[in-house]
Amino acid sequence: MVRPERRTVRDLRRGNRAVLLRALYFAGPTSRHELTALTGLSAATVSNVTGDLLADDIIVEAGLVDSDGGRPRVLLRVNPTYGFAIGVDVGETHVRVELFDLDMNELAKSEFALRPGAHDVDVVVRHVLSGIDAVVADSGVPPSKVLGVGVGVPGIVERGPEAMIHAQTFGWDSVPLGTLLRAGTPFPLHIDNGAKTMGQAEMWFGAGRGSRHAVIALIGSGVGASIIADGMTYRGANSSAGEWGHTKIAIGGRSCRCGGRGCLEAYIGAEAVLERAGIDVDTSTEQAAFAELVTSGSPVVEETVEYLGAGLANLINLFNPERIVVGGWAGLLLGQHLLTTIKQKAAENCLTQPYSTASIVLGRLGPDAVALGAATLVVDEFLLSTTSSSVSREPAVS
Amino acid sequence: MVRPERRTVRDLRRGNRAVLLRALYFAGPTSRHELTALTGLSAATVSNVTGDLLADDIIVEAGLVDSDGGRPRVLLRVNPTYGFAIGVDVGETHVRVELFDLDMNELAKSEFALRPGAHDVDVVVRHVLSGIDAVVADSGVPPSKVLGVGVGVPGIVERGPEAMIHAQTFGWDSVPLGTLLRAGTPFPLHIDNGAKTMGQAEMWFGAGRGSRHAVIALIGSGVGASIIADGMTYRGANSSAGEWGHTKIAIGGRSCRCGGRGCLEAYIGAEAVLERAGIDVDTSTEQAAFAELVTSGSPVVEETVEYLGAGLANLINLFNPERIVVGGWAGLLLGQHLLTTIKQKAAENCLTQPYSTASIVLGRLGPDAVALGAATLVVDEFLLSTTSSSVSREPAVS
DNA sequence: GTGACTTTTTTCAAGATATAGACTATGTAT
């Protein structure tokens, strides 16, 4: 029952510094004057704090803007090359490592294919580590300027120093990925579920921008969701919140690859949809087959949309979001052709009041934003807790 | 994307004062020394702040405790008669108004029966207002010491100055209850959904104590839930989050009184269960008939437990709570006899990792805790934002 | 060009806060 605590007068500065930096990051080039309105701080404090940040080279000046008849405003922005963030996407078919500057420009990329079914922990760890080395080398970024590495992985991630992973599709049971990676890289690590990193990417740069309460629904072979409560990813007690795909939508219904019956994923996951339509595919042909199916007018698709609508309605009833973002490769395909029907089915299965406040939109980042999202974990931490000259003085811990 | 902000150095004091007061409230009699550990504040600050609070009469001394070989500790506690909170339960069959001191001792109570179907707004408002007058008069508490009134109502409550209510079972559509009540009472108002107030009661004084992530599942004639995320009631964008009863558990299933089909409530709400069992009752005999049914070994009960388990599993998968509290009169009856089966069904329908962190327990407060919970809204606000001599100097707004 | 005016940004003194560490209070043990 005890809520957040602040202590000393020094925390005030740290907090205001973070507030200001965050405002600057998301608002883009902004003058000190505008920052007073954005942050609620006085002009004096803004001047003060920006002075610090400028001295630390965390922010830089970005031109002037005339103002009718007065001193022109100096625009400020976050220095995009103050530090760099690495994002890693551990997917079913590949390990992808990307290096970004703070503007999220991709400066280097490294990718490794994974053979289907070959998700050995050692292999993945080796790929991630050599990917990190590769992107740092390729980009020419000095290691001291790498702020950290974010990793998006499938399955349930218990956050903490160990970052335990439970991923059925990989056959991973209690894999201490954090410990394994930390042995091979000096950079601070942030490990999270891939759906959650992707959700954060949509929130920062995609269809979720501007909303405080949102759900990012991700539909691919499997089904997941990322819940944003009051601007922050909701994780629950053990970071496994958002397992939408395995909520029951039919008691005693179709059996699911999780071992249960009647899971939503068994009705709207691409793998299950193709199976229900009697189409036999492997990983390589899955997406093409699904795309074809969606436009075919098959009754299976119709049924899928019915279940999807109900699934979204459940999210709306439970979370009362302002926005639902439908993403994932299969979700995007379905949405591009059938968004109106999806909305209609959601409305039919939802209470009117919460439905009316939730707008259902398509994701804007495409299915490859997991690495981007993973990198935002690093940036998020940076924006929150940058102290003077903090760049990797001592390697932090996830 | 911008998170909480602190501004001036004065907010620091306010915040620390609130942290300390809250710690004191929930930990009971505590010495200054212990408070340093509980709050993280320095001894000097604790001394400082407690000095303020003592001077304001918000806290009082509560005896001494020997310490082996040193100065004895002075215990401090919140002054239970510093202020008083009124809680109102607007239910389907009654309006109940209770007045509590800060220790949540009930000092006065006033109750009005509502005839079934007679939920006219005017009638309810009149009952609430005369109930408030009655409990203040009966208790002899000076009106200036009444900190506020909390009201728990059915349906969806859009919080705000108007506090719009949408309650289908009452036939209320966009009723501005806040405005209506404010015209008749000078006390600060806090209006919320009854399931949420009850949930907060269980969190503070019942089966939820000590957990930060919990879901209180309430099963009566209807079905609702209160979601506690990181110690706070989760409300979503428009305060309607937690509409568990109308999530779909069966596509195209039984029709529900909300007008939809396949709602969870249509399977596990007491009204629906009795209907499914072919038992015809009215409001007065409902509870007895349900109690009898539960122990009868009827297959309908078995099915109900199956659905309840799945419904709980969905909550666990989505929210990853540490604790699920099953409450509501029907929920308590089911739980008392069938908790093991319920847990087993939940486990069958849930991913193992989140299931293993969620303990499913019965509510401890009984079905009449709505008014208590409503009063905690007032106390919560008091603990959060008490400034020196703040008692109803100017009537605040919900 | 120049002086008046406007708008943005910085400087400065004032007021408020938490903390460390010294100090006081109040007991037990011997």
Place this chain on the structure above:
DNA sequence: ATACATAGTCTATATCTTGAAAAAAGTCAC
């Protein structure tokens, strides 16, 4: 009675934000 132990308060200090005043850096009318 003296030593010791623990609890709580006081004081000096370093920070912090802020409002007001001052400075900076322009435009504009003439």
